[in-house]
Amino acid sequence: MSDQINLRAYGKINLGLDVVGKRPDGYHEVKMVMQTVGLYDSLKLERKKEPGIHVATNLYFLPTGEDNLVYRAADMLMKEFGVKEGLSIGLHKRIPVAAGMGGGSSDAAAVLVGVNKMFRLGLSRKALMERGVNLGADVPYCVMRGTALAEGIGEKLRRLPPMPDCFILLAKPPVSVSTRFVYGNLKVDSLPFHPDLDGMIKALEKNNLDGVTACMGNVLEMVTIPAYPQVQKLKDIMMDAGARMALMSGSGPTVFGIFDKKEAADRICRMLRREGLAKQAYTVKPYNSKE
The missing domain is CATH 3.30.230.10 (Ribosomal Protein S5; domain 2)
Known part of the structure; x- marks a missing residue:
């Protein structure tokens, strides 16, 4: 032992x-x-x-x-x-x-x-x-x-098949979000959209990053973003910087952007930290080891 x-x-x-x-x-x-x-x-x-x-x-x-x-x-x-x-x-x-x-x-x-x-x-x-x-x-x-x-x-x-290779910028704005608050205020019966997760799975099977990002979506943003506009600001900054897509993870407030080039993700990562828009920001890759 x-x-x-x-x-x-x-x-x-x-x-x-x-x-x-x-x-x-x-x-x-x-x-x-x-x-x-x-x-x-x-x-x-x-x-x-x-x-x-x-x-x-x-x-x-x-x-x-x-x-x-x-x-x-x-x-x-x-x-x-x-x-x-x-x-x-x-x-x-x-x-x-x-x-x-x-x-x-x-x-x-x-x-x-x-x-x-x-x-x-x-x-x-x-x-x-x-x-x-x-x-x-x-x-x-x-x-x-x-x-x-x-x-x-x-x-x-x-x-599922592993996510295609890319760079992921993670950024947490200086706010805390209660998961209970988000789910408690979600109107499940009147959601205006549902992400195409079946389409995403098909894109993963084809190792198609464009297809994966085209199908990304998070219905919890409908509650979190109106209460915490910093989340939308981070999404906008990442998209303006060339991210294929930017999305909130879970009930928030962390936002992630999918980038082709590490340099672009790193540049925005540094800027978010410097200007205090994200308390924690990192550039990472998908991790698909089973161990």
Whole structure:
């Protein structure tokens, strides 16, 4: 058994996000095309002889106890399998927090993978995904990674052909958006449009980036953008700079733009940071490794 494991928890964007209904339990039925990107949080897991789970992060405002998904992920597996030893988790965040990029879910997914490996629990990737949904709807996808269609509340997954090569500019404006606020104010029965996600899947099958970007859309923008016009401003800046398409990820406020050339994305990235339009901005690529 390993005494120490280092892990990367990669962020995600939604190339397309549609809401197709609302369930009696209050959850929304979604249809999304998810894509892992090359921005990641770093986790260091260390086995301890003393029982208990200890979490430390580089962000002072993050909880480190049972309110942290990383803690809950480790606790869930260790209790299920009767692990008597303790665990220390060091979490270094780079993925913007509460920004529509699934950072917390990805951190939890990485811990599930790490605890399974560290204590030789013998769980398959599918078994980890099945347990992950108890922590959050995005966690199974974050275990799976890559390009995928997500349906249901986000837990029904189908792997898709990888996104064609490109450069992705990520930018989070200096605002925080409540996912509950966005979904709570979405009028599911009167959405004026639905993104063509079936068309996007066909474009992915043909490795056609033009086809993918032509089908991009996120119905949650209809709630987030009127409340936070900074999101639209970032989209406009990216489109004016030559992005093939720019879109909000998840419920926001992170915006991403698809670029052909790294230089163009980097130039806008620097400008957004310099002028304070984005607290965090990065140029990355799609990440499609299964490991």
